Amino acid sequence: xxxxxxxxxxxxxxxxxxxxxxxxxxxxxxxxxxxxxxxxxxxxxxxxxxxxxxxxxxxxxxxxxxxxxxxxxxxxxxxxxxxxxxxxxxxxxxxxxxxxxxxxxxxxxxxxxxxxxxxxxxxxxxxxxxxxxxxxxxxxxxxxxxxxxxxxxxxxxxxxxxxxxxxxxxxxxxxxxxxxxxxxxxxxxxxxxxxxxxxxxxxxxxxxxxxxxxxxxxxxxxxxxxxxxxxxxxxxxxxxxxxxxxxxxxxxxxxxxxxxxxxxxxxxxxxxxxxxxxxxxxxxxxxxxxxxxxxxxxxxxxxxxxxxxxxxxxxxxxxxxxxxxxxxxxxxxxxxxxxxxxxxxxxxxxxxxxxxxxxxxxxxxxxxxxxxxxxxxxxxxxxxxxxxxxxxxxxxxxxxxxxxxxxxxxxxxxxxxxxxxxxxxxxxxxxxxxxxxxxxxxxxxxxxxxxxxxxxxxxxxxxxxxxxxxxxxxxxxxxxxxxxxxxxxxxxxxxxxxxxxxxxxxxxxxxxxxxxxxxxxxxxxxxxxxxxxxxxx
Amino acid sequence: xxxxxxxxxxxxxxxxxxxxxxxxxxxxxxxxxxxxxxxxxxxxxxxxxxxxxxxxxxxxxxxxxxxxxxxxxxxxxxxxxxxxxxxxxxxxxxxxxxxxxxxxxxxxxxxxxxxxxxxxxxxxxxxxxxxxxxxxxxxxxxxxxxxxxxxxxxxxxxxxxxxxxxxxxxxxxxxxxxxxxxxxxxxxxxxxxxxxxxxxxxxxxxxxxxxxxxxxxxxxxxxxxxxxxxxxxxxxxxxxxxxxxxxxxxxxxxxxxxxxx
Numbered sequence: 096x097x098x099x100x101x102x103x104x105x106x107x108x109x110x111x112x113x114x115x116x117x118x119x120x121x122x123x124x125x126x127x128x129x130x131x132x133x134x135x136x137x138x139x140x141x142x143x144x145x146x147x148x149x150x151x152x153x154x155x156x157x158x159x160x161x162x163x164x165x166x167x168x169x170x171x172x173x174x175x176x177x178x179x180x181x182x183x184x185x186x187x188x189x190x191x192x193x194x195x196x197x198x199x200x201x202x203x204x205x206x207x208x209x210x211x212x213x214x215x216x217x218x219x220x221x222x223x224x225x226x227x228x229x230x231x232x233x234x235x236x237x238x239x240x241x242x243x244x245x246x247x248x249x250x251x252x253x254x255x256x257x258x259x260x261x262x263x264x265x266x267x268x269x270x271x272x273x274x275x276x277x278x279x280x281x282x283x284x285x286x287x288x289x290x291x292x293x294x295x296x297x298x299x300x301x302x303x304x305x306x307x308x309x310x311x312x313x314x315x316x317x318x319x320x321x322x323x324x325x326x327x328x329x330x331x332x333x334x335x336x337x338x339x340x341x342x343x344x345x346x347x348x349x350x351x352x353x354x355x356x357x358x359x360x361x362x363x364x365x366x367x368x369x370x371x372x373x374x375x376x377x378x379x380x381x382x383x384x385x386x387x388x389x390x391x392x393x394x395x396x397x398x399x400x401x402x403x404x405x406x407x408x409x410x411x412x413x414x415x416x417x418x419x420x421x422x423x424x425x426x427x428x429x430x431x432x433x434x435x436x437x438x439x440x441x442x443x444x445x446x447x448x449x450x451x452x453x454x455x456x457x458x459x460x461x462x463x464x465x466x467x468x469x470x471x472x473x474x475x476x477x478x479x480x481x482x483x484x485x486x487x488x489x490x491x492x493x494x495x496x497x498x499x500x501x502x503x504x505x506x507x508x509x510x511x512x513x514x515x516x517x518x519x520x521x522x523x524x525x526x527x528x529x530x531x532x533x534x535x536x537x538x539x540x541x542x543x544x545x546x547x548x549x550x551x552x553x554x555x556x557x558x559x560x561x562x563x564x565x566x567x568x569x570x571x572x573x574x575x576x577x578x579x580x581x582x583x584x585x586x587x588x589x590x591x592x593x594x595x596x597x598x599x600x601x602x603x604x605x606x607x608x609x610x611x612x613x614x615x616x617x618x619x620x621x622x623x624x625x626x627x628x629x630x631x632x
Numbered sequence: 633x634x635x636x637x638x639x640x641x642x643x644x645x646x647x648x649x650x651x652x653x654x655x656x657x658x659x660x661x662x663x664x665x666x667x668x669x670x671x672x673x674x675x676x677x678x679x680x681x682x683x684x685x686x687x688x689x690x691x692x693x694x695x696x697x698x699x700x701x702x703x704x705x706x707x708x709x710x711x712x713x714x715x716x717x718x719x720x721x722x723x724x725x726x727x728x729x730x731x732x733x734x735x736x737x738x739x740x741x742x743x744x745x746x747x748x749x750x751x752x753x754x755x756x757x758x759x760x761x762x763x764x765x766x767x768x769x770x771x772x773x774x775x776x777x778x779x780x781x782x783x784x785x786x787x788x789x790x791x792x793x794x795x796x797x798x799x800x801x802x803x804x805x806x807x808x809x810x811x812x813x814x815x816x817x818x819x820x821x822x823x824x825x826x827x828x829x830x831x832x833x834x835x836x837x838x839x840x841x842x843x844x845x846x847x848x849x850x851x852x853x854x855x856x857x858x859x860x861x862x863x864x865x866x867x868x869x870x871x872x873x874x875x876x877x878x879x880x881x882x883x884x885x886x887x888x889x890x891x892x893x
Contacts, residue, residue: 252729255823286888291826313860314829317837322858328841340863349882362881438857451888458881496839496848501730501828506887509732509828519791522729523739527721574883586715593718 097443099432099479102336102487103466104154104306106283107134107452108247110567110584111160111618115169119381122580126164127177130225131389133456134165135213136463138221138228141237144470151237151470152481155229155452156283158243159270160565162226163618166274171223178214181388184378185210188366188390198407199392205410206390226274233275239483241281242271245619248564249513251290251501252522258536258630259529259564260293264300265626266561266619273621280485281305285566286513287338287449287504291316294329294498304334304488306449307499310508312337314500321495324435324444326487328494335499336484341431342448345424353424354459357395358416360408362458364393391460417461421468429478445487449504518572521563524589528560529627531596536627539599548604553624555612556595562616563588591616638685645678654678720747726807728763728825733799736763736825739791740807746819750786756812759786763794766824767801773818776804781816800829832860 109129114120144151157165164170185207192200221227232238244250245266253259264282271279281304282297289307297305304326312323312335319327323337346352367379367388379386393405394413400406428446435444455462473481505512514522535553539545542553563585571581591612598604641657649657654674658665663677725741738761742750750759761784764776782792784807796803803825808818838853 255727290828309860310830310862313862314832316833317835317839318833318853318856320838320854320856322856322860324858340861347885349885352885354881435858451884454881454885458884492843494841494843496841501826504888507732509730511731511735512887514729514731514737519737519739522727522737523721523741523790524717526725526727527723527741570887574880574887576880576883583715586717589717590715 096477097436097441098477099428099435100443100445100482100487101428101473101479102154102445102447102482102484103152104156104283104447104449104484105137105452105455106156106158106243106449107161108156108158108243108285109161109164109453110565111163111246111562113164113167113170113617114615115617116615121380121384121386122577123170123173124177124386126161126170127174128387128389129453129457130165130174130217131178131210131213132460133453133463134225135216136456137452137466138216138225138232139212140463140467140470141228141232144467145232145235145237147471149471149474150481151474152239152483152486153237153470154239154241154281154484156241156243156281157226157229158247158283158285159245159267160247160618162270162274165226166224167617168223175214175218175223178210178217180378181390182207182210182214184388185390192392196392196407198409202392202408202410203390210389230275239281239485240271240275240279241283241484242267242279243283244285245270246561246565247285247567248561249285249288249510249566249569250293251288251503251510252514252525253529253564254290254292256526256529256533256630257296257632258533258627260296261299261629262557262561262626263564264296264302266622268300268302269621270619280488283449286570287502288510288513288566289499289503290501291498294331294333294335297333298329298331302333304336304484306336306338306447306484308502308504308508309338309340311335311499311502312497314502315497316500317495317497319495319497321439321442321444324439324446325442326445326491326494327497327499329498330496334488334491334494336445336447336487337499338449338504339446342428342446343450345427346448347450347454353420353465354454354462355395355398356416356420357397358409358412359395360391360413360460361393361395361402361405362391362460363402364391364405366390366392413461414464417464418468421465422472424465424469425472425476425479428473429476432479445482447484512573513566513569515573517575517578518569521569521585524585525560525564528563528589528592531592532556532560532624532627533630535596535599536624540625540628542623542625548606548609549599549602550624551613552595552599552604552609554622555609555616556592556599557622557624557627558616558618559588559592559595559612561622562618563592588616638682641678641682645675645682720744724820726805726820726822728803728805728822730825730827731793733827733830734796736794736796736803736805736827737791738763738794738805738822740820741790742786742820747786750809750819753809757809759784760808760810760816761792762806762808762816762818763796764804764806765796765798765801766804767798769802771804796827799827799831802826 109125112122188203189207192203229240233240244263248263250260282302284305287306287308289311309323312319323339326334326336328334365387368385378388392408394408396406432444455466473479502508542550568581568585571577651671655665658674658677661681663681720741722743723741724743724746727739729737731737761782763780765778766776769775805822806818807820808816810816836853838851840849
């Protein structure tokens with residue numbers, strides 16, 4: 096009996112945020128929150144399913160900047176310090192909530208145990224590097240880990256610079272190999288952004304598959320017979336999967352998606368903002384800026400309920416909701432599959448459901464429970480099975496050839512989230528940097544025939560360029576939150592790049608400054624600036 | 633909106649401003665002021681705004697950029713906020729980027745020499761940006777399907793958003809000047825830029841690859857089996873700017889992972 100195949104894709108990405116020059120840096124908490132709320136809970140889920148003997152299949156992109164941060168010793172130490180503080184706070188909360196609401200008290204005890212367990216998994220099970228956890232499940236063939244272009248750069252706006260595209264892909268693959276010990280088979284293109292012709296570059300690097308948004312298939316140069324429900328292959332022999340719009344809407348939509356259920360945890364009520372200042376002070380930004388701690392006692396209640404009238408959260412009630420939603424989602428996938436199988440005369444549909452990994456756990460606290468329960472129930476289903484993207488590539492016997500349409504997964508489907516009045520000022524600089532980088536790579540084509548400090552400066556220029564290209568900065572400028580940080584980061588990388596350019600050109604390298612930049616912007620230790628020599632189309 | 637401004641606004645409200653002042657302030661804040669509103673109502677309106685802003689501040693992640701930090705303060709880092717980037721790289725460059733099927737973004741940079749001569753054109757001359765639709769054309773400067781012309785003031789403008797009629801088309805731009813006799817003289821030519829398609833292809837062909845036999849099969853298309861149901865995206869940038877009180881994850885889900893969701 097043919098079954099429907101569900102390919103869950105979690106895109107785990109955070110921009111490279113590392114500030115070794117500060118003991119505490121607010122934005123580094125993006126990583127710490129994601130470890131606590133998403134990455135470790137996922138590992139915990141894998142372990143539980145494995146123990147129960149349940150076969151699950153998941154595709155995950157872990158982007159190069161995220162891999163570099165997770166493997167970074169100083170960030171690991173900072174995380175352990177942060178968690179130690181939080182556990183101390185959670186302990187105080189147990190006392191504190193004794194005379195408050197019983198539901199709060201129950202949650203306080205829950206958080207205390209939960210945080211301790213997460214730190215234990217982080218520190219003792221994986222010795223600080225949870226990449227090893229993901230690698231373990233990849234080796235057990237439960238997880239398909241793919242890469243992303245080096246710094247999540249937005250490739251369609253680099254189209255005129257083949258060398259910039261190649262550098263993004265090449266460094267992405269290299270970083271994956273460094274941490275995973277093998278070559279990646281697939282790639283998640285930053286922002287799922289594809290332009291007609293990009294497949295050629297992917298094929299040059301031996302990438303076997305990537306993903307596009309639904310309209311990448313709908314408007315392809317030849318119409319895919321099975322719509323988004325079967326992969327296609329490009330004329331350059333790269334497989335492409337397209338997003339199923341139904342699955343995303345059911346899970347992710349702000350209006351009708353599961354995460355809006357009243358029983359789920361309310362993201363915006365956090366004791367970091369609710370507790371009195373003197374009490375909370377040691378656990379927030381040392382400058383006194385309030386921030387999330389992750390200890391939250393309220394549930395969404397209803398979307399209309401004002402923040403100060405939210406009801407108390409109960410983890411058991413929320414777990415129940417997540418399980419109901421997982422079953423509901425499975426039923427929907429089964430129905431969808433049945434319909435598609437009959438439409439396709441028995442050919443098995445492939446339903447691709449990609450999400451930002453951080454939706455599960457960070458934004459939607461109960462997301463990992465939902466996912467776990469879905470995998471558990473799906474393993475018993477007679478109508479659907481879960482598959483990894485690589486499994487599909489391995490079993491497909493006949494595939495339609497077409498070129499997907501230029502598209503992204505951003506609002507309205509094209510480039511406007513990354514190119515609009517709030518962020519268009521960055522592109523003249525980014526493009527100029529590519530030209531200057533290329534100019535110097537051509538001037539010094541052999542990296543072993545130049546003075547070490549020139550080589551170091553050129554490599555650092557490549558780092559600054561790649562970091563400046565992260566699509567995150569342009570994205571943040573559009574969302575209008577944390578804009579200042581994104582603007583500063585962009586400007587800093589441009590400025591440092593231009594300084595280094597002048598140093599190399601004048602032959603006078605300020606090694607003190609260079610060492611400082613190498614220390615603060617310390618991504619990709621194995622970088623090689625000569626990758627910018629690959630300019631031909 | 634930063635803390636300070638809200639504090640100022642609160643103080644100002646306490647200073648008992650007149651109804652006219654209140655109304656004009658409310659308009660500045662972008663609030664809907666009705667002609668018949670009483671003073672009390674306008675105050676209420678502004679107070680509502682203040683509350684909303686304070687709520688918003690709570691949910692926004694504060695940025696380290698404005699938090700004093702504890703460790704050794706490197707001069708370098710401290711001054712990052714005032715970083716001045718070059719206004720120009722002294723190169724003649726014209727770049728066209730696709731925004732979506734109907735919009736192009738064009739930016740330019742000029743060398744000192746070019747910039748001086750273009751800015752000091754004699755009377756009767758004007759600087760012009762031309763956009764050519766060159767789909768399937770080997771462009772020779774005169775054979776475009778269509779040409780669009782925009783007068784640009786190089787003293788005040790460095791880029792332009794151009795509305796173009798055809799998706800899935802190739803565009804080129806030229807920056808130059810028009811002499812009094814009406815003739816266009818191009819100075820810089822841009823890269824080629826293709827707008828993305830926004831509708832299903834008209835192709836009637838289907839190509840298949842038999843992976844095991846490594847054979848290609850080309851057949852007439854039998855038509856698609858799944859009829860796509862497209863969501864019509866509400867434009868979130870033009871008509872309906874993102875409301876400020878929108879929570880971040882809702883914003884994320886609207887900006888990412890899905891067309892117009």
